[in-house]
Amino acid sequence: MADVFLRHLRKSYNGVNAVEDADFHIRSGEFFTLLGPSGCGKTTTLRMIAGFAYPTSGAILFGDRDVTALAPNKRDIGMVFQNYALFPHLTIGENVAFGLRIRKVSRADQAKRVARALDMVNLSGYEKRRVHEISGGQQQRVALARALVIEPTILLLDEPLSNLDAKLRDDTRSEIKRLQREMSITTIYVTHDQAEAMAVSDRILVMRSGVTQQLDTPQGVYMRPRNRFVAEFIGKHTLFDSKVLSVHGDMVTVALKDGTKLTGYNRNAAEGVSFTLGASVLAAIRPECFEPAGDREENILVGNVLHCEYTGMSAQYLVFTQGKELRATLVGYLPDASDIGRPMRFCVDTQKLYFLPAEDAQ
Amino acid sequence: MTLKQNDARVKTPIANRPWFIYVVLSPIFFVLLGYVIYPLLGVFRDSFFVNGSFSLAYYKRIFNTSGMTNLQAIWNSLYISVLSVICCGIVGTGLAFLLESFEFPGRKALKAFAVIPMALPSLIGAISFDFLYGSTGIIPRGLKAIFGLSAVPFALKGISGVLVVHTFTMYTYFYLPVSAALRNADTSLEEAASGLGASRRQVFGRVRLPMLTPSITAATMLVFMISMASYTAPLIYGIDRTLTMQIVLSRTNGDLGMASAQSTILAMISVFFLVIMRAYEGRRNYSGVSKGSAIHRKEVKGRFTRALTVAGSFLAVLFLMLPIFVIILISFSANGKWTTQVLPPVYTLNHYVDLFTQTKFLLPIKNSLIMSLAAAAGNVVFGVAAAYFMSRRKFAGRGIVDKLIMLPWSLPGTVVGISLIVAFNIPTIFSFGQVWVGTYYILPIAYFVRHLPLVYRSTCASFAQTDASCEEAARGLGANWFFGFFRVVLPMVAGGVASGAILGLVQGVGEFVASILLYTSKSMPISVAINQQMYSFRFGTACAYGTLQIALVAVLLLISERLKGDTASGPI
Numbered sequence: 001m002a003d004v005f006l007r008h009l010r011k012s013y014n015g016v017n018a019v020e021d022a023d024f025h026i027r028s029g030e031f032f033t034l035l036g037p038s039g040c041g042k043t044t045t046l047r048m049i050a051g052f053a054y055p056t057s058g059a060i061l062f063g064d065r066d067v068t069a070l071a072p073n074k075r076d077i078g079m080v081f082q083n084y085a086l087f088p089h090l091t092i093g094e095n096v097a098f099g100l101r102i103r104k105v106s107r108a109d110q111a112k113r114v115a116r117a118l119d120m121v122n123l124s125g126y127e128k129r130r131v132h133e134i135s136g137g138q139q140q141r142v143a144l145a146r147a148l149v150i151e152p153t154i155l156l157l158d159e160p161l162s163n164l165d166a167k168l169r170d171d172t173r174s175e176i177k178r179l180q181r182e183m184s185i186t187t188i189y190v191t192h193d194q195a196e197a198m199a200v201s202d203r204i205l206v207m208r209s210g211v212t213q214q215l216d217t218p219q220g221v222y223m224r225p226r227n228r229f230v231a232e233f234i235g236k237h238t239l240f241d242s243k244v245l246s247v248h249g250d251m252v253t254v255a256l257k258d259g260t261k262l263t264g265y266n267r268n269a270a271e272g273v274s275f276t277l278g279a280s281v282l283a284a285i286r287p288e289c290f291e292p293a294g295d296r297e298e299n300i301l302v303g304n305v306l307h308c309e310y311t312g313m314s315a316q317y318l319v320f321t322q323g324k325e326l327r328a329t330l331v332g333y334l335p336d337a338s339d340i341g342r343p344m345r346f347c348v349d350t351q352k353l354y355f356l357p358a359e360d361a362q
Numbered sequence: 363m364t365l366k367q368n369d370a371r372v373k374t375p376i377a378n379r380p381w382f383i384y385v386v387l388s389p390i391f392f393v394l395l396g397y398v399i400y401p402l403l404g405v406f407r408d409s410f411f412v413n414g415s416f417s418l419a420y421y422k423r424i425f426n427t428s429g430m431t432n433l434q435a436i437w438n439s440l441y442i443s444v445l446s447v448i449c450c451g452i453v454g455t456g457l458a459f460l461l462e463s464f465e466f467p468g469r470k471a472l473k474a475f476a477v478i479p480m481a482l483p484s485l486i487g488a489i490s491f492d493f494l495y496g497s498t499g500i501i502p503r504g505l506k507a508i509f510g511l512s513a514v515p516f517a518l519k520g521i522s523g524v525l526v527v528h529t530f531t532m533y534t535y536f537y538l539p540v541s542a543a544l545r546n547a548d549t550s551l552e553e554a555a556s557g558l559g560a561s562r563r564q565v566f567g568r569v570r571l572p573m574l575t576p577s578i579t580a581a582t583m584l585v586f587m588i589s590m591a592s593y594t595a596p597l598i599y600g601i602d603r604t605l606t607m608q609i610v611l612s613r614t615n616g617d618l619g620m621a622s623a624q625s626t627i628l629a630m631i632s633v634f635f636l637v638i639m640r641a642y643e644g645r646r647n648y649s650g651v652s653k654g655s656a657i658h659r660k661e662v663k664g665r666f667t668r669a670l671t672v673a674g675s676f677l678a679v680l681f682l683m684l685p686i687f688v689i690i691l692i693s694f695s696a697n698g699k700w701t702t703q704v705l706p707p708v709y710t711l712n713h714y715v716d717l718f719t720q721t722k723f724l725l726p727i728k729n730s731l732i733m734s735l736a737a738a739a740g741n742v743v744f745g746v747a748a749a750y751f752m753s754r755r756k757f758a759g760r761g762i763v764d765k766l767i768m769l770p771w772s773l774p775g776t777v778v779g780i781s782l783i784v785a786f787n788i789p790t791i792f793s794f795g796q797v798w799v800g801t802y803y804i805l806p807i808a809y810f811v812r813h814l815p816l817v818y819r820s821t822c823a824s825f826a827q828t829d830a831s832c833e834e835a836a837r838g839l840g841a842n843w844f845f846g847f848f849r850v851v852l853p854m855v856a857g858g859v860a861s862g863a864i865l866g867l868v869q870g871v872g873e874f875v876a877s878i879l880l881y882t883s884k885s886m887p888i889s890v891a892i893n894q895q896m897y898s899f900r901f902g903t904a905c906a907y908g909t910l911q912i913a914l915v916a917v918l919l920l921i922s923e924r925l926k927g928d929t930a931s932g933p934i
Contacts, residue, residue: 050834050838051837051838052834052837052838054372054374054375054378055372056372057372058372059372068372069372069373069374069375071375071837071842072834072837072838073837073838073839073840073841073842073846074840075838076840077838078838078839079834079835079838081831081834081835082831083829083831085829085831085832085834085835086832086835087832087835087836087850087853087854088828088832088854089850089853089854089856098836098839098841099839099840102839102840102841102845103840143835146835146839147838147839150839150840156838
């Protein structure tokens with residue numbers, strides 16, 4: 001268990017920065033996730049922490065130990081790979097015992113700890129099996145047991161669920177979270193799946209093109225994105241250009257391009273938003289920010305219904321408005337098949353309207 | 363964390379600096395430079411220098427229209443190769459279609475024996491055909507005796523002999539890829555075509571044949587290259603005017619410059635076809651485009667036709683096995699007693715006794731084994747190292763390294779032999795300041811160079827099938843590089859290494875073409891011994907050696923099969 005410090009970490013390949021100025025602190029015992037689309041530098045960052053890649057500049061510290069240029073085998077890490085990387089020429093038991101063997105643990109102790117680790121991932125008695133004899137989900141759990149049995153300082157997980165099918169993914173996800181909590185081991189998790197990240201993380205670092213976008217709790221990145229990228233990638237916000245029309249106390253009213261007026265609270269705004277009259281801001285709306293309009297007149301957005309799916313719990317609309325497509329989820333609402341192709345009124349919840357600075361619209 | 367550290371570049375461990383890979387690779391570059399590039403450049407250079415001054419004299423002599431010997435040799439080599447391709451194509455493709463499209467009694471046996479010619483060392487193949495079908499051969503004489511003819515009804519000689527031997531030994535280069543393509547072909551594609559209204563002929567011409575073209579084209583190039591390089595068959599059938607024969611003759615006459623010029627021409631033709639083949643390989647490959655139901659073989663019906671197929675299969679298997687039978691038979695015949703009879707009249711075990719008791723006879727066996735093993739060991743070290751770095755590390759120049767490793771394999775053994783003579787008949791740093799020509803060392807080196815890509819390729823294939831992150835996983839679990847490499851990386855590719863090494867041994871035990879150019883009395887291998895015994899008409903001794911060679915190859919191939927079955931991950 002240890003704190004991990006990344007200090008102004010930069011990695012460039014042939015002059016192109018894969019990771020730029022990554023500078024953050026992962027707290028001891030924390031479940032920390034690196035989240036971003038493929039090619040955003042999250043795996044490179046993880047590989048630098050593991051020691052499979054070396055930063056161009058900057059430093060990595062485990063506690064007060066500088067490990068920046070340390071070989072991976074001297075870092076005392078446990079890593080789980082996307083494709084599990086189990087050794088096909090060894091049995092399950094031998095795979096799990098591999099790290100113990102290198103650490104010169106006695107044979108008797110090895111067997112005991114391997115059995116315990118396999119029990120932990122619900123694979124008791126699988127010691128003698130071969131890698132190709134067990135399923136993908138079981139392989140992933142063996143990889144987890146192999147990483148945890150050496151009681152590493154830090155657990156690193158590189159997209160560990162991406163090769164599993166949806167059902168197994170959810171189960172394994174909670175399994176990983178449970179083990180992490182029980183062992184309270186510092187864990188760094190890499191994924192491109194925002195729902196996965198939200199579900200397991202204590203804190204999430206959102207990355208894009210090697211640059212840190214936001215470091216926050218799941219609620220933070222979801223409810224209060226710092227910029228357009230995080231807003232669209234995490235909360236599935238739809239963003240509209242707008243101008244500040246009036247400010248009354250903590251209430252702000254903005255006008256969209258076609259004159260539609262929307263009102264929200266000035267506290268629901270990212271850093272850098274200026275609510276001076278006539279200023280440009282981005283109005284951000286998540287799908288669940290809508291309510292059925294009924295006969296209300298305020299905060300109404302009108303759009304053409306392109307498509308509607310009824311899931312029982314909610315009705316999910318795909319609406320065309322202000323020149324773009326928008327998703328709106330109405331909980332507990334019974335849609336009408338004849339809605340499709342017609343204009344429909346949606347009410348935006350004043351409490352949930354969010355504002356982003358307009359400069360961010362690159 | 364107020365201190366900005368951006369400017370301080372991290373001192374990465376030496377092993378991870380960009381230039382370090384080239385330090386590690388330097389032995390590989392040294393081998394390629396010393397035993398591939400330098401010898402070949404030597405041949406090229408020598409072909410342009412007469413007595414130390416630049417001259418085109420050799421090429422003028424080759425293309426001199428009044429002498430004709432060399433032009434005829436080029437012409438013969440080319441047209442033997444073209445005819446070999448046609449014959450091999452017809453036999454190999456035909457057999458593949460026969461065995462993959464029809465179900466008949468005897469099919470399995472025929473299928474099992476169809477690859478026998480591959481295991482036959484080249485010299486044994488050519489000699490056995492002469493024993494069987496030559497003008498004094500068993501079959502023509504047998505027919506003459508049975509039917510009371512005044513002369514033998516047919517006999518293989520000259521170019522027709524070369525062609526038959528080529529067809530027998532090389533049709534598998536068509537048969538194997540075509541039957542694999544047929545087996546893997548997706549019949550649903552053909553069903554789709556007929557569903558769209560295509561007639562049976564159209565299905566064949568528009569769907570099935572185009573799917574086969576990649577394998578047929580690759581086989582065409584391969585057979586052409588091997589025929590151009592063929593030395594053994596022209597030697598046995600006395601076709602002096604082929605390029606390979608001329609090269610050896612020039613060398614025997616001490617005209618190394620002329621041999622170099624002829625080698626340059628032959629090498630260029632080979633490389634030209636190699637380039638075409640590889641370009642084509644990359645562009646058209648349909649295997650694995652779609653997975654569908656396997657081909658459905660049509661059952662042969664009717665008692666008469668079924669009986670006919672049994673008889674046909676039996677004859678075909680017999681034909682495939684006869685070369686081996688005849689070598690074994692003659693290995694028991696007394697030397698000098700077989701004159702005009704159909705079969706050898708007197709039999710003895712003496713040849714085998716001699717082989718294993720007299721040092722003079724034992725030496726070639728020992729030589730072949732030791733030299734092949736030494737070369738294979740070298741190939742394993744080189745091949746594993748090269749395959750590891752080529753598969754697992756990125757560095758500039760990978761493409762060139764790959765092509766250089768493949769180059770000696772595509773060159774005729776004659777050219778490799780001449781290039782090593784040119785390179786090492788003077789002291790060089792690559793031969794550690796020694797003259798290697800005329801010593802024992804030159805032959806293992808030649809085997810090593812000729813079989814350079816065997817372990818490399820099979821190991822690369824294994825690497826491609828294994829997960830690169832396993833090595834990282836081992837490192838992450840605390841293993842240092844050596845432990846990770848020897849306990850994780852190497853065991854995972856062991857199957858590929860072993861099959862490549864065994865193939866190298868098979869080739870080494872049967873090697874003849876480069877050996878005949880480079881051997882000394884101390885390093886004479888089995889094939890050269892066979893050739894000498896044949897020249898002094900000691901057929902029995904020659905065939906005893908041949909039987910031993912076949913047995914060695916068979917044992918090696920059995921081991922290879924066994925290994926393939928054992929490794930769970932499956933090497934190639």
